[in-house]
Amino acid sequence: MRVIGLISGTSADGIDAALVELNGQGYDLSISLVEGLTWPYPADLQQQILALCAGEACSLEQLAELDDAVARGFAQAAQALIAQAGPADLVASHGQTVFHRPVGRPTLPGQGPMRLGYTLQLGRGAAIAQQVGLPTLSNFRQADIEAGGEGAPLVPIVDLCLFSHPTQRRCVQNLGGIGNVAYLPPWNRQGNAPPPQVLGWDTGPANSLIDIAMHTLSEGTLTYDRDGTWAAQGNPCLPLVEAWLEHPYFRQPPPKSTGRELFGWDFFHQCHQAAQARGLSPTDLVATLTEFTAATVAHAYHTFLLAPPETVLVCGGGSQNPVLMARLQAHLPETLVQTTDALGVSANYKEAIAFAVLGYWQCQGFPGNLPAVTGATRPVILGHRSDPPWPADP
Structure with a gap:
């Protein structure tokens, strides 16, 4: 498969996109970076993301608009990469983290139930799939959180x-x-x-x-x-x-x-x-x-x-x-x-490559988390799949 991995980190300094060719099954992988690029956020969008991360007030309507704008940026990054390096089969998008709350684990027995972690990434996969015209995997952290994990870090595996x-x-x-x-x-x-x-x-x-x-x-x-x-x-x-x-x-x-x-x-x-x-x-x-x-x-x-x-x-x-x-x-x-x-692995695009691999594993039904790393109770398959509602415009 040729998979596009997409991620913007907590610095919100742009979207890293990597087109990766993958072969093999499970841990027995052959991975080749075809091409990578960094798609900059418009300055005003970057400032809105950083303001939200800093705790500034935001209405639900503003949050929805920001989610759409981030998804548009991620879709543009994928489209630019396809135009530069050729077609892809799948998009695997980490999205833009704007909030992350770790697991609340009781320090002593009898102190009540564990509080599940919470994480929020903007740039919903359905909007990316609609604009790029390719199946898109997103929301990679949620399944690990539901299994009692931190949802992070996911890349060590x-x-x-x-x-x-x-x-x-x-x-x-x-x-x-x-x-x-x-x-x-x-x-x-x-x-x-x-x-x-x-x-x-x-x-x-x-x-x-x-x-x-x-x-x-x-x-x-x-x-x-x-x-x-x-x-x-x-x-x-x-x-x-x-x-x-x-x-x-x-x-x-x-x-x-x-x-x-x-x-x-x-x-x-x-x-x-x-x-x-x-x-x-x-x-x-x-x-x-x-x-x-x-x-x-x-x-x-x-x-x-x-x-x-x-x-x-x-x-x-x-x-x-x-x-x-x-x-x-x-x-x-x-x-x-x-x-x-x-x-031989690009330091600039390594994280985007990693999410391309996690997307590939999702298609194989292969677990993408390491419980020893995230604290989850079991290995789980990561990522939610969104299919485009109609083919992309030619």
Whole structure:
């Protein structure tokens, strides 16, 4: 099958689209990226998404309009990719996350029932299917949540298929708006089940706080720290990094997930106030947040992994920030830190590729979650299928 994977991360900096050719069954996959592109959101749409994520009030009518606008953007990304790289059989869309609430697990017996997680992605699959004229799979997180899981992270099982090694321990670290890791023990890819030692969880903020800082400190003229330019000019304040690492999330054991609800505007405002109290310059604050991001990743590995990985493969927007990559390597001196490009998988489109794989598995009736990672009670098939009501216009 030729499947288009679509995703926009919590930074809402555009829609990543990947046309992927897939062969095989279950974990025995052959995966080839045909073409990828990033479709930018119009500036006003991006601001509406970020405002909603920041907790601004929104009527139900406005939410419906925003949902339609996001779906239109995702459909345009798929159509542009088809025009550039040829036809596809299926669209698999993660959508745009605007809210994520982790599972509420009782801390002690008898404290009442577990509260199911909740997640909301805009860009409904039915609207994409209508506009592109192809079957569209969406709402990938819901089935895992209904099985008692976090609905996140979903990508580690795909990472296992793409990057596992027969003798090496590896971590695949995504640095999107929020960071997440997949820990891959040695695996020779034999048998029908993944190794039980696979782990995965959200490590904390990646680009989310840095992006908010850039938007705030540049008075809206910049949306991210291109090439780590601001961070390279500043001096990180290590006492602030240590203080921020005291947040309870970093001590919470996996499975766990988070989002801008925890590491967004409110958290940034606290960071900004603390930086101002210490007399930090704008570039010092960006350098400190960049150092904090690298420290959260290293802290997660040191705290929750029984043995350090021999290789860390980085993807997502943060992989393009040389200062962040250098600081991550400094925190993990005995580990090789490189991007997934080194293994032939685009760091820019790896997450979109992953959802193409999850869409392919849905068509095969193959479970796409790892209960050990998400906390679900069982493996489940992910994704809701929407068929176009009529063929696309020629």
